[in-house]
Amino acid sequence: MTFERPLRVLHAGCMSELAVGVVRQLEFEQEAASAAGLCWTSRLFVGEPCDSSVCIQSSVPSSKRVRFRRDYYRWLRVTAAEHDVVVLRYAFHDPWQLHFLATAESPVFLVHHTLEEAELARASGRVGRLKLALERLLGPHALRRARGIIAVTDEILRHQLARRGRRAAPPTHVFPNGVLWNAAAPPSSSPKVPTFLFVSS
Numbered sequence: 270m271t272f273e274r275p276l277r278v279l280h281a282g283c284m285s286e287l288a289v290g291v292v293r294q295l296e297f298e299q300e301a302a303s304a305a306g307l308c309w310t311s312r313l314f315v316g317e318p319c320d321s322s323v324c325i326q327s328s329v330p331s332s333k334r335v336r337f338r339r340d341y342y343r344w345l346r347v348t349a350a351e352h353d354v355v356v357l358r359y360a361f362h363d364p365w366q367l368h369f370l371a372t373a374e375s376p377v378f379l380v381h382h383t384l385e386e387a388e389l390a391r392a393s394g395r396v397g398r399l400k401l402a403l404e405r406l407l408g409p410h411a412l413r414r415a416r417g418i419i420a421v422t423d424e425i426l427r428h429q430l431a432r433r434g435r436r437a438a439p440p441t442h443v444f445p446n447g448v449l450w451n452a453a454a455p456p457s458s459s460p461k462v463p464t465f466l467f468v469s470s
Contacts, residue, residue, distance in 0.1 A: 275308040279349060280380075281339045282358030283314040285331035295323040297449045310352070314341045338365050349375050356419065359411070361385050362403035367411050376416035380444070381425050386432075408432055419444050 280298065295311040297436060299322070302309035311323050316331025325344060329336045342365045348353045356379045359368045370377055385408060389401040412418065412433045417440035420426035427439055448468070 276354060277308045278310070278350040278354045278356060279351040280311045280356040281314065281348065281360075282380075283338070283345075283360060285316055285334065285337065287315050287317055287319055292321050294446050294448075296332060297447060299323055300449055301447075310400075312348070314344060320401065331415045332407055338363070342369055346370065346373075349373060349377075354378065356380055356384070359385070361389065362400050362407055364407060367407055367414070370411055370414040377414075378417040378419055378440075379411065379415040379429075381423075381429050382421050382446075384425060384428050386387060399426065409434060415439065417441060421445050441454075 277310060280295070282295075284289070289312045292313060295313055296430075297313040302311070303403070305397060309361050312325050313319075313323055314319075314327060314339050316327045316329065320455070327337055327340045327344075329340045331337045345357075347370065352375060355373065355375050357366075357369075357377050357379055359379045359381045370379075382445055385404050386401065389397065389404055391401065392398075412429055413436065418426065418429050419442045421444060426443055429440055
């Protein structure tokens with residue numbers, strides 16, 4: 270592909286329950302991309318009020334799960350058409366995601382933040398087992414339809430490639446979560462004891 274204009278990238282995701290950490294990470298990403306002069310748009314589709322420029326609030330509450338997911342993919346299809354590449358936050362056991370991957374006009378790269386099957390396996394009960402079974406069925410097909418795979422760690426990336434089966438590996442990339450560090454001026458003299466910053470959630 271050759272572009273005479275800057276490549277337009279959409280990084281999109283959907284969350285039925287708002288996670289402040291995800292919103293902040295996308296805000297950092299958007300600010301960094303804008304500062305670098307990239308045509309990069311980070312958006313999170315949500316079903317509840319969110320005071321952030323990266324959030325797109327659905328007219329359907331996330332409690333109405335089927336209608337909410339349909340509304341997300343309607344928005345995603347329209348927005349993706351305005352971009353050259355879609356970087357899509359992977360959704361667990363989601364048949365609408367598989368359909369979007371099969372019909373999207375722009376190339377779609379999936380972003381994985383966890384080991385999905387291992388996470389779902391921790392859930393107990395019939396619903397938990399059903400979600401795991403659906404993920405084992407739908408996940409490999411979604412991975413095979415993606416133009417490329419992005420993961421936040423090497424371990425997660427290796428896991429996704431293994432789930433694809435014995436096929437030629439697509440383009441891959443490790444893209445860790447990050448923060449914008451707006452540090453004040455460094456101290457005039459270095460302390461004898463090093464200072465560490467630990468971030469967790």
